[in-house]
Each structure stands twice: as structure tokens, then as C-alpha cells.
Amino acid sequence: MPTILITGSNGLVGRELIRAFDKLPEYTVIATSLSPDKITMPDVAFHQLDITNRQSVAQLFNDLLPNVVIHSAAVSAPDTCETDKELCNRVNIEGTQNVADACKAIGAKMLFISTDFVFDGAMGPYSEIDIPNPVSYYGWSKLEGEKITQQLNNWSIVRTVLVYGDTVELNRSNFVTWVKxxxxxxxxxKVVNDQYRTPTYAPDLAFGIVKAAEWLVYNKGNEIWHISGPLPLISVYDMALKIAAFYNLDSSFIETIASASLNQPAKRPPVTGFILDKAANHLNYKPIEFTKGLEKLGL
Ligand SMILES: NC(=O)c1ccc[n+]([C@@H]2O[C@H](COP(=O)([O-])OP(=O)(O)OC[C@H]3O[C@@H](n4cnc5c(N)ncnc54)[C@H](OP(=O)(O)O)[C@@H]3O)[C@@H](O)[C@H]2O)c1
Known part of the structure; x- marks a missing residue:
């Protein structure tokens, strides 16, 4: 029975992954995160782990001998990475190196969670063969993480886009909960009208990652996968309007604004979003569109 170890299990993506793997009796699941466990599940062992502590990562992996490590832990806020590059380096680059080295030492396969922010956003939507060119420190740090991952013998990279899900118990907001x-x-x-995305329903992403992990478990090859919500692209402003309409809230409180006027520390890529043909053809990945995701969220 393959053992899957997940880093960042208290995060939006990590928590959804734990839920998805927990439903599959063929896997043993180990959750790890920086802070104490926020999502206690009876069948899932939890270990507190700071990925910046090289020795702790090596020791834990050596004790638990996972077959696949899904590396989701990161400083995921682009503005934090831009204003605290030292922290971003430590977690997103050195932390990823620690995880990769510990995988190498025990012969584990590594699946790295990455982002549409590795692209410059000039020509979205993007497929897996498009060339990254990050415009923010966060995007750059995640691209470095991809390069570290690709040095292993057995690896997988899953990139995703603007994830939304139920984050109430995580003490973390996301775009849907913020607007609502x-x-x-x-x-x-104020919501930007010049950034376009394919927003991703967290349980869909978890399904895609489970399938990508399966691909790795059965030695089908090292791959980059684009896993997001479906096309067409939708502007962040239109997302906000859909949220208002869905929850029957007054959209007149939503003001459109150009990204340049927001003065955020990190530059955002204008048009990203993903072409999903590869994941659809090989992983049977079929994501739901945004309004359907809101329905399923049941907030
Ligand atoms: N959310 C999105 O829209 C999105 C889009 C594209 C890509 N991604 C990628 O998806 C992954 C997960 O994102 P997310 O949205 O789930 O992020 P998140 O909610 O911010 O969670 C990040 C997790 O990383 C953990 N972490 C931070 N520093 C750590 C350290 N030093 N050691 C161990 N764990 C540490 C945190 O642990 P604690 O909570 O325990 O402190 C947290 O659980 C990231 O790699 C991100 O780049 C996310």
C-alpha cells in the first residue's frame, strides 16, 4: 500500500488533499504542517514539520519512508514573498530543496504543487509546453522549486490557478469568502478588471493531484500537469459579480479597478488560465465551472 506524505496539510490545498486521499483505502496518508493540526482526521497521522529545518525533514522522511511526497507547503501570498524575500527564499526554495534531498535519500517520488504565476500573463491561457517567465518574486521562487523538483529521478509538477474552497476551519480567506x-x-x-483566470474548485484540484500522484506511483513518467478550472477565462471582476449574483448580494459595492492602481507589492500576471487537454486526456480530469463550484461549496 503506497504511503503518501503531504506537506502544508493545514493549507487550503493540503487540507483538500488529505480529504481526497482519506477516501481512498489503497493509500496510507501522512499529514505534515508547520503549525499544530487544524483538520484532525481519525485515519490520518499528523506530524508537525518545519520544512526549513533540513535535519527534521530528513529525519521524519527516514522514519516514515513515504513512497510519494506531495509538497504543497509554501509562502503562498505573492505580496509576502515580494516584501519578505528572505522568508520566501527560506521556505519556497531552501524548504523545497530540503524536501527534495530527503526524498532522494530514501528513494521517494516527489510531486510539487506550483502555480500559474510562473508565467508572465502576456499570452494566457497556457499549456504545459509554454515557457515560464515570472513577473513576481513568488512566481520566481515557485519556478526555482520546479527546477529543484526536476533534478530528482521521479517527479511530477502540478500547476494550478486561483483556488477557491471552504476555508472556514482554516482561519484563511480566499477570493469567494472575501467577496461574500x-x-x-x-x-x-475594489476588484481588478484586467486579470483573467480559470479559477479552480479545491476538490477538483485534489482529484487532479490524486490522479497525477497515481501516474507517478505506477511509474508512467515525469510530467508537468496543468490542473485548474475550465476555460473560458473569466476576469476577477466577473468572478466577484458572479459571487454577488449567486448569493443574492448587492453588486453595487464592487468597484472595478485597474491592477496598476492597486499598488500591490507584487506584480500579477494579467492573463493566465490553463489549457487542460493533457490532464483531460491522461488523467480524466473534468473540472466544474465557477458558478457550479459556488453551488457545491454550500457556504
Ligand atoms: N491557493 C491558490 O490559489 C494557489 C494557486 C496556485 C498555486 N498554489 C500553490 O499551492 C500550494 C498550497 O497553497 P495553499 O493555497 O494551500 O496555501 P496556504 O493555504 O497558504 O497553505 C500553505 C501551507 O504551507 C505551510 N507552511 C508554510 N511555511 C511552512 C514551513 N516553514 N514548514 C512547513 N509548512 C509550512 C503552512 O503551514 P501552517 O498552516 O501549518 O502554518 C500552510 O499550511 C502552494 O505551493 C502554492 O504555491 C496555490
Missing amino acids: GALEKGENI
Whole structure:
């Protein structure tokens, strides 16, 4: 029975992965994260692990001998990476190196979770063969993580786009909960109208990652996978309008704004989104569109 170890299990993506693998009796699942466990599940062992501590990572992997490590832990906020490059380096690059080295030492396969922010956003949507060219420190650090991963013998990279899901128990907001929460309180929000994405329903992403992990377990080859919501591209502003319409909230509180006027520390790629043909053909990946995702979220 393959053992899967997941880093960043307290995160939006990590938590969804734990849920997905927990439903599959053919896998033993080990959750790890920096902080104490936020998602206690009876069948899932949890170990607190700081990936920047090289010795701890090596020791834990050696004790538990996972077959596949899904590396989801990261500083995932682009603005934090831009303003605290030292932290970003330590977690996203050195931490990933520690995970990769520990995988190498025990012969584990590594699946790295990456991002559409490795692209410059000039020509989205992107397929797996398009050339990365990050415009932010976060995007650059994740691309470095991809390169570290690709040095192993057995690896997989899953890139994804703007993930939304139920984050209530995680103490973490995402775009849907942010817009819904603000409109419910009657607060004005500014939303960009010049960034286009294929937003990803977290359980769909988890399904795609499970399939990509399976691909790795059965030695089908080292691959980059694009796993996101479906095309067509949707602007972040249109997403906000759909959220307002879905929850019957007043959209007049939503103000459109150009990205340049927001003065965020990290530059965002304007048009990303993914072409999903490879994942559809080989992993049977069929994501749901945004409004359907809102329905399923049941917030
Ligand atoms: N969310 C998105 O829209 C999105 C889009 C594209 C790509 N991604 C990628 O998907 C992955 C997961 O993102 P997410 O949204 O789930 O992020 P998240 O909610 O911010 O979670 C990140 C996790 O990383 C953990 N972490 C941070 N520093 C750590 C350290 N030093 N040692 C061990 N764990 C550490 C955190 O642990 P604690 O909570 O325990 O402190 C947290 O659980 C990331 O690699 C991100 O780049 C996310």
C-alpha cells in the first residue's frame, strides 16, 4: 500500500488533499504542517514539520519512508514573498530543496504543487509546453522549486490557478469568502478588471493531484500537469459579480479597478488560465465551472 506524505496539510490545498486521499483505502496518508493540526482526521497521522529545518525533514522522511511526497507547503501570498524575500527564499526554495534531498535519500517520488504565476500573463491561457517567465518574486521562487523538483529521478509538477474552497476551519480567506463576507457587511471592495483566470474548485484540484500522484506511483513518467478550472477565462471582476449574483448580494459595492492602481507589492500576471487537454486526456480530469463550484461549496 503506497504511503503518501503531504506537506502544508493545514493549507487550503493540503487540507483538500488529505480529504481526497482519506477516501481512498489503497493509500496510507501522512499529514505534515508547520503549525499544530487544524483538520484532525481519525485515519490520518499528523506530524508537525518545519520544512526549513533540513535535519527534521530528513529525519521524519527516514522514519516514515513515504513512497510519494506531495509538497504543497509554501509562502503562498505573492505580496509576502515580494516584501519578505528572505522568508520566501527560506521556505519556497531552501524548504523545497530540503524536501527534495530527503526524498532522494530514501528513494521517494516527489510531486510539487506550483502555480500559474510562473508565467508572465502576456499570452494566457497556457499549456504545459509554454515557457515560464515570472513577473513576481513568488512566481520566481515557485519556478526555482520546479527546477529543484526536476533534478530528482521521479517527479511530477502540478500547476494550478486561483483556488477557491471552504476555508472556514482554516482561519484563511480566499477570493469567494472575501467577496461574500464584504458584501454581506455592505463594505465597498475594489476588484481588478484586467486579470483573467480559470479559477479552480479545491476538490477538483485534489482529484487532479490524486490522479497525477497515481501516474507517478505506477511509474508512467515525469510530467508537468496543468490542473485548474475550465476555460473560458473569466476576469476577477466577473468572478466577484458572479459571487454577488449567486448569493443574492448587492453588486453595487464592487468597484472595478485597474491592477496598476492597486499598488500591490507584487506584480500579477494579467492573463493566465490553463489549457487542460493533457490532464483531460491522461488523467480524466473534468473540472466544474465557477458558478457550479459556488453551488457545491454550500457556504
Ligand atoms: N491557493 C491558490 O490559489 C494557489 C494557486 C496556485 C498555486 N498554489 C500553490 O499551492 C500550494 C498550497 O497553497 P495553499 O493555497 O494551500 O496555501 P496556504 O493555504 O497558504 O497553505 C500553505 C501551507 O504551507 C505551510 N507552511 C508554510 N511555511 C511552512 C514551513 N516553514 N514548514 C512547513 N509548512 C509550512 C503552512 O503551514 P501552517 O498552516 O501549518 O502554518 C500552510 O499550511 C502552494 O505551493 C502554492 O504555491 C496555490
